[in-house]
Amino acid sequence: MTYQQMLSLIRQRKFLPIYLLVGEGFQRQQALSALVTAIVDPATKDFNLDVFHADEVDPSTLLETASSFPLMAERRVVVVKECDRLPLKTLKELVDTVTAAGLSTTLILDAQKVDFRKEPLRQIRTKGWVVGITKKNSIFELTDAIGSRQKDMALFILDRMLEAGESATHIIFMITRYLKTIIRVRKGLEDHVPREQIRERTGIHSYFLERFLTQARGFSDARIKRGLKALLQADSNLKRSYQNPRFIMELLVYHLCE
Incomplete structure (x- = not known):
């Protein structure tokens, strides 16, 4: 999925359970800002937006946050920056948690580069949840x-x-x-x-x-x-x-x- 395709979908209020933003740093930040602005209600942002850095977060905290229901809002957003540093086991558990039936969490994964040969990254790409950010922007x-x-x-x-x-x-x-x-x-x-x-x-x-x-x-x-x-x-x-x-x-x- 391109950046423009992502914008088109969120403009129609069509949100995916997972977004993997891959590519240039500044453009990834633009894509992240667009997603957060579209999904998170400013009035409840403090309760429904959590941003983690992969090499600093405890896996149990990350999984617990992702499995929590939103407070006074339709969706909760969990952002994991530099997700390529997250252990694959933790990442798989996180993906499985977010894609569970009835969960109202949007997971935004952020990295400059990932190895799509490994699971669950290959699964994420197969599902069409990857937003490719290029230098064209x-x-x-x-x-x-x-x-x-x-x-x-x-x-x-x-x-x-x-x-x-x-x-x-x-x-x-x-x-x-x-x-x-x-x-x-x-x-x-x-x-x-x-x-x-x-x-x-x-x-x-x-x-x-x-x-x-x-x-x-x-x-x-x-x-x-x-x-x-x-x-x-x-x-x-x-x-x-x-x-x-x-x-x-x-x-x-x-x-x-x-």
Whole structure:
């Protein structure tokens, strides 16, 4: 299952008993946040959301928590980070517990990489409960870091994208599209347009709307003008300059995060 397929299912309120998030760290966090937001009622979050790290949790505590019924809510969510460090025996018991008839627990397993040759990981994959996170989503990481003015993170993501062979020209195109979306969101906020209408006009997925709204409020007219000018200059330099493309892109990110 892809990340987008997962979003489509939870938007329809179709939840799986188990999600195994595998792949790049930042995207896994996005997927985890989307799942928790969709499943857990904020009013009862303290009672129905438990997050464990595999190398720190006692197996009996983990199994007891997973087998508990939700309190004043439809479902309980149990998150196990770095699940590849969990003993396979414990993981199998956990999977068996969560898939027991009548249990209202959603188990979210998180790891950068797992060995699907081993049980119960092979079973999880066979059931279609794996959400594969790939580097194709990195552009969303980059624009998110830029929008939040996280310069060091943005430069790190940019470096990773360039190392993976991503085209500098395509990155500029995608950042430009992001900035145009921010402009449209700002216009909606200034005109006091309802949130749902802003979402419909911009095509932003509902799970990312709040982040766009927050970032749009942080963009002044001056910052947008600087950003558009920097994008135009970077595009021109890539086409007509002998400068190193990596240097051009790093300078662009630096200006966008100012």
